[in-house]
Amino acid sequence: MQMLYLQGTQTRETQARYVGVVYFNVLRVARTLIAACQRYKVSFSDPAVAKTAAQLWKMEEGSFSHTERLPQSLARGIYRLWQDPGVQEVFRLSHAYALQESADHFMDNVVSFSEPSWMPTPEDILLCRVVTTEIKEIEFQMDGTNLKMIDVGGQRSERRKYLHCFTEVDFVLYVCALSDYDRVLGEDHSQNAMAEALMLYQEILDSRWFRDKPVILFLNKADIMAVKIKHVPMATAFPEYRGPASFQPATMYIKDRFVDMSPQRLVYPFVTTATDTSNVKKVFECVKDQILRGNMSRFGLV
Numbered sequence: 001m002q003m004l005y006l007q008g009t010q011t012r013e014t015q016a017r018y019v020g021v022v023y024f025n026v027l028r029v030a031r032t033l034i035a036a037c038q039r040y041k042v043s044f045s046d047p048a049v050a051k052t053a054a055q056l057w058k059m060e061e062g063s064f065s066h067t068e069r070l071p072q073s074l075a076r077g078i079y080r081l082w083q084d085p086g087v088q089e090v091f092r093l094s095h096a097y098a099l100q101e102s103a104d105h106f107m108d109n110v111v112s113f114s115e116p117s118w119m120p121t122p123e124d125i126l127l128c129r130v131v132t133t134e135i136k137e138i139e140f141q142m143d144g145t146n147l148k149m150i151d152v153g154g155q156r157s158e159r160r161k162y163l164h165c166f167t168e169v170d171f172v173l174y175v176c177a178l179s180d181y182d183r184v185l186g187e188d189h190s191q192n193a194m195a196e197a198l199m200l201y202q203e204i205l206d207s208r209w210f211r212d213k214p215v216i217l218f219l220n221k222a223d224i225m226a227v228k229i230k231h232v233p234m235a236t237a238f239p240e241y242r243g244p245a246s247f248q249p250a251t252m253y254i255k256d257r258f259v260d261m262s263p264q265r266l267v268y269p270f271v272t273t274a275t276d277t278s279n280v281k282k283v284f285e286c287v288k289d290q291i292l293r294g295n296m297s298r299f300g301l302v
Contacts, residue, residue, distance in 0.1 A: 015119040021128050022120050023070050026110055028129075029103040030056050030078050036090040036097050049084045052077035075114035082107035095232075098186040098193075101179065101224055102127035126275045142288050149173070171287075172210055174201055175218040178225035178254060178271070181237040194237040198257060205262045214266035216287055217258055219251065223273045 034053045037044070044050040056078070081087055094103065105127050112118055136151040150169070180193035188196075204210050226247045234241040234250050238257075243249040255269050270283045 012119075014125075018120040018125050018128065020068075021130060022106070022113060022124055023068075024130075025100070025102075025128050026070065026078065026106045026113065027056065027059060029100065029106050030081060031059075032097070032099050033081070033087050033090060033103075036093070036099070037086055039097065040090055040093065042086040042090055044081075044084050044086050046080070046084065048077070049081050049087075052081050056081075069116065070110070070114040072111070072114040075110045078110045079107070082110070095183045097189060098184050100129045101177075101221070102129065123275070142284065145288055147288070169213060171216050172204060172213050173216045173218065173287075174204065175220050176201070176254075176258070177221040178219050178251060179221040179228050181234060181254070182228070182232045192237050194254075198261075201258055202261055205265060214268065217255075217267055217269040218272045218283070219255060219258075219269060220272045220274050222247075222251070222271045223276070225251065 034057055036042075037053070044053060052074075055074075091099070091103070105123075106113075109124075113124075138149045138151060140147055140149070176197045177193070180197060183193040185191040185193050185196045205215075229245055229247055229250050231245075233245065234243070234253070238253065241250070241253055243253055251271055255271075259267050259269060268287070270286065272283055273279050
């Protein structure tokens, strides 16, 4: 959204603001991998890597702000940690402990992130994961149409905070990661993330605040899903799935699971890749048309 309709990610001010966010993601990924090594009782192959791991474990994830640089020696240590065979072993199990899916990007590029002249690229910014823990309003203009988007947290602890805020919305925009079908929920590793997404969707449909609201359904991370479905069976989340291990039928199955929850509800499903701005732009053009059509219908103009 920022790249398409706001000030973008190429301004120096925006890039500088994301330096600390990138470092936050680097440290969170590294610490999550270290915790996974402890959980699975995997040892590091090099004492130097073990020393770096101990150093990182003591650090706070927000240790570096946009005014500080990640020390190059620490960045090299993080990269060696990433290359360690034991860490690569637990990385392959990342679906079981909710490691963010862009982890390899931050680990592969951590040394360049510590260069004095480095600034975040649009890709770095798009791949950052920042958990929404408050209600955020984003106002923007799309081809002369003024829109306001209210961004809220999807974590269990955040949900009750926002339900009462939507008495006058035109649409509900619900985002679900297609690739979550084999992943666990971040706050509850015993729960499948896709199953949780379906439960939350049903909760929103049933809420008195949203009963008459059309839903724009974004089935996101199509690029990751297209690769994953070839070697990770859909049965992880959907034991009853009998279709082929290919992108189109698997995606259609997930879409139908959402849409079939409320046959009478107006639902506009879109398959998206949020890091592909051209894809998102086309989708939002469709969304804008649907909003305008809905408003015209409301006032008896169509």
